[in-house]
Amino acid sequence: MTDELKQILSLVEKIQRTQEEQAECQAKALKIQQEQFEMAARQFDRAEALQDRAEKIQESGANLMGLARKSMIVLLPVIVVLLIYLSWLIFR
Secondary structure, eight states, X not given: OHHHHHHXXXXXXXXXXXXXXHHHHHHHHHHXXXXXXXXXXXXXXXXXXXXXXXXXXXXXXXXXXHHHHHHHHHHHHHHHHHHHHHHHHHHO
């Protein structure tokens, strides 16, 4: 009976060591997952900041294009009038 008790005690100790090893592995896996989550959160924040910056650049570009269109409405007729005047002076 003592041999059986020793075997049972040995098996229980092995089970306990295995459970401790599994707990350590789970703790390591959890730490890795936490690091990956933090990295993903940082990347998301950076992507959001880049997106905001791109939107601001695009908005300023659109404002510049609007200003260019308004300028062309004024400048194009002036250029045409000056070309007509220059042609009139040359061929007069």
